[in-house]
Amino acid sequence: MKESTSVREAIRQWEEEFGQKAHEAKEVKLIGLYPPIDKTDPSLQTLINCEKLIIGDTLEQLWISYNQIEKLKGINSLKNLKEIH
Numbered sequence: 001m002k003e004s005t006s007v008r009e010a011i012r013q014w015e016e017e018f019g020q021k022a023h024e025a026k027e028v029k030l031i032g033l034y035p036p037i038d039k040t041d042p043s044l045q046t047l048i049n050c051e052k053l054i055i056g057d058t059l060e061q062l063w064i065s066y067n068q069i070e071k072l073k074g075i076n077s078l079k080n081l082k083e084i085h
Contacts, residue, residue, distance in 0.1 A: 026052065
């Protein structure tokens with residue numbers, strides 16, 4: 001049995017469920033997956049129009065250099081977040 005879902009697979013599942021291409025979407029929800037995503041990968045870079053990415057409250061590290069960190073909303077609710085890069 002798989003221990004985790006890859007971001008690529010999660011995006012594919014989202015596209016199937018919503019009948020939309022993820023790279024065109026402004027909001028992508030990658031939550032409620034079993035097995036869950038255990039780490040991100042370069043597949044997130046395909047979400048070029050995404051303004052709202054939902055990946056649950058288990059996030060421990062957020063690597064978003066070159067983004068406008070000061071504009072992040074709700075970052076305080078990520079109780080498991082340990083590092084921002």
